Structures are given as structure tokens and as C-alpha cells.
Amino acid sequence: GAVVSQHPSWVICKSGTSVKIECRSLDFQATTMFWYRQFPKQSLMLMATSNEGSKATYEQGVEKDKFLINHASLTLSTLTVTSAHPEDSSFYICSARKALETQYFGPGTRLLVL
Amino acid sequence: EDKVVQSPLSLVVHEGDTVTLNCSYEVTNFRSLLWYKQEKKAPTFLFMLTSSGIEKKSGRLSSILDKKELFSILNITATQTGDSAVYLCAVEAGTYKYIFGTGTRLKVLA
Numbered sequence: 001g002a003v004v005s006q007h008p009s010w011v012i013c014k015s016g017t018s019v020k021i022e023c024r025s026l027d028f029q030a031t032t033m034f035w036y037r038q039f040p041k042q043s044l045m046l047m048a049t050s051n052e053g054s055k056a057t058y059e060q061g062v063e064k065d066k067f068l069i070n071h072a073s074l075t076l077s078t079l080t081v082t083s084a085h086p087e088d089s090s091f092y093i094c095s096a097r098k099a100l101e102t103q104y105f106g107p108g109t110r111l112l113v114l
Numbered sequence: 115e116d117k118v119v120q121s122p123l124s125l126v127v128h129e130g131d132t133v134t135l136n137c138s139y140e141v142t143n144f145r146s147l148l149w150y151k152q153e154k155k156a157p158t159f160l161f162m163l164t165s166s167g168i169e170k171k172s173g174r175l176s177s178i179l180d181k182k183e184l185f186s187i188l189n190i191t192a193t194q195t196g197d198s199a200v201y202l203c204a205v206e207a208g209t210y211k212y213i214f215g216t217g218t219r220l221k222v223l224a
Contacts (some may be wrong), residue, residue: 011163019213032210034210034212035140041219042216043202043215043216043217044157044202044204044214045214046212046214047212049210049211050123057210093156093157095156096212102146102148102159102162103212104155104159105156105158106156107156108155108156110208
């Protein structure tokens with residue numbers, strides 16, 4: 001199979017704090033991982049693409065200093081929302097891609113910033 | 115600008131009906147088109163289409179791509195309440211660049 005996990009599933013934090021979300025490919029090595037953001041009743045918006053061992057490529061309009069991505073290994077990528085504010089509240093989904101295959105999505109992390 | 119447009123936005127049918135969901139696209143560097151089903155959490159993969167005219171089937175679901183007219187359809191026959199979900203179409207436009215449509219929200223009534 002191709003299973004991707006995310007941790008945590010839910011996080012509630014105060015404004016100004018930083019939140020780290022982990023994305024792991026459990027049974028395969030992911031050459032590339034993607035981070036998406038989804039607002040209620042809207043589609044997935046790609047935030048950034050990361051390859052293991054190199055810097056992430058951010059989509060236009062996504063602040064790289066605000067959303068720090070670290071792709072430390074072929075099975076782990078982390079997204080850190082720095083100094084989170086209420087407007088950062090959203091559903092964050094990662095996906096991982098096996099070589100020459102499609103991407104497999106994690107279950108998502110719901111972030112609520114108070 | 116690359117874009118993916120899905121229609122209809124929302125659809126309500128009764129169990130047993132057949133539905134057709136549409137996805138049209140305009141991208142500069144098409145590689146593949148993908149369909150996903152999203153219930154409460156993250157999307158689950160349904161189909162990946164790369165060639166025109168070849169139908170992909172999985173149970174009651176089928177999909178086909180027309181690269182000349184730049185669209186794809188997803189058919190669901192004999193719908194069941196468990197088919198209620200948002201169906202997302204995405205186009206891989208270049209290496210590692212996925213563009214998603216807004217989705218079609220399907221509700222199947224018992």
C-alpha cells in the first residue's frame with residue numbers, strides 16, 4: 001500500500017505561538033512531499049513542494065518565513081506555522097509521492113488559532 | 115494561467131441514479147489528470163488518466179479523458195448513499211505541480 005500519516009490531527013493554539021505538523025510516509029520512501037491548505041468548502045491549494053534534502057519550492061503568495069518546511073528524510077516532512085494568527089486557521093493536508101506514481105494524501109491536520 | 119474547472123458545483127440525486135461529473139482544464143504542460151474522492155478528511159485517489167479515449171473503471175466508477183477537448187468525466191452508476199462526497203479533479207501541470215478544481219459536492223439521498 002501507500003499510507004501517509006499526519007500528526008497531530010487537531011491542534012488549537014493561541015495567537016503568536018508556532019505549530020509544527022508532521023507528515024510521514026509509512027510504507028514507502030517519498031521522493032517528493034506536498035503541503036496543501038484547504039478552507040471550508042473550497043478546494044486544495046498547493047502551498048509548497050519539497051524534495052528530501054533540498055529547500056522547499058513555495059507557491060506564489062505563500063510566505064516561506066511564515067510556513068517553514070523541512071524535509072529531513074525520505075519519509076518525513078514537517079510544516080511549521082510560525083507565529084500563528086487566527087487567519088492561519090485551516091485544514092492542512094500533506095501528500096507524498098512515490099517515484100513515477102501519483103501522490104497519496106495524509107488524513108490532514110485541522111488548525112485553529114485563537 | 116493554468117486552471118481546472120469542475121461542474122456542477124453541487125448535485126443531489128437519489129440512490130440508483132447515474133451521475134456524470136465534469137472537469138475541464140487549461141494548462142500549459144499537461145502530464146496527467148487525477149480524480150479524488152474527499153469525504154470528511156483528506157482525498158482518496160480514484161483514477162489517474164494520461165491517455166485520451168481510454169476508459170478507466172473501478173466498480174461503479176469510470177472515467178475518461180479527452181485531451182483534444184481538454185476535459186474529463188467521472189461517471190458513477192447505481193449511486194449509493196456512501197458515494198456522497200466531494201469529488202476533486204486535479205491536473206498535474208509540469209513536474210510536481212498539481213492544480214485542483216473546486217470540486218463537485220455530490221449528495222445521494224436514500
